[in-house]
Amino acid sequence: MSDNDGPRKTGRIMWLLAWVLVLVLMTWFFQQKLEQDYNPNQQVQLLDNHTIVLEQNRQGHYLLSGTINGEPVVFLLDTGATQVALSRPVADRLALPLGRPLLLNTAAGQVTGYRTHIKTLSMGPLTLYDLDAVVMPGRNSEVLLGMNALRQFELIQRGSQLTIKYLAP
Structure with missing residues (x-):
C-alpha cells in the first residue's frame, strides 16, 4: 500500500x-x-386589482395557479365547460362534499359525476364566491374553470396572452 x-x-x-x-x-x-x-402563470401577472394577464403554455392552453377554499390548485380555462369541474382525487384533497349524482356529457361520452359547492375560488386578486361545481371521474390534477365562473369576466385574447378583467356586478 x-x-x-x-x-x-x-x-x-x-x-x-x-x-x-x-x-x-x-x-x-x-x-x-x-x-x-x-404552467407559465404560477405567479399571476396583475394589470390592476381587477385585471390579470395569462400567458399560453406550449400546448396553447391557459393554466394558472390559484386556490379553492384556500387550498392550492391549478386551473385550466375551459370555455367549453358549463361549470367548474374537478376530478374525484382533487375533490377529496379539497374535502369537497359530494352531492347528488348526475349524468354528464363529455368529449369521451356520458359519465356519472356529482354536484358539489365551492365557497371561494381565487385567481390572484380575483375571488369568486359560492360556485356550483361538478366532480368527475378521472385523475386530472387540473381544475377546469368553466363558464359559470368565466362569465363573470371579460376575456380578451391577443397573440399568446389572455387578459381577464372582473366585471363588477
Missing part, C-alpha cells in the same frame, strides 16, 4: 460527490423549466 492511496481515494470520492451534485442541480433546474413551460 503506498502513501498516495489515502489522498487518491479522497479525491475520487470528492469527484463522485461533485458529479452527483451536478446531476441533482441539473435535474432540479430542468424540472423547474418543465413546470414553467407547463
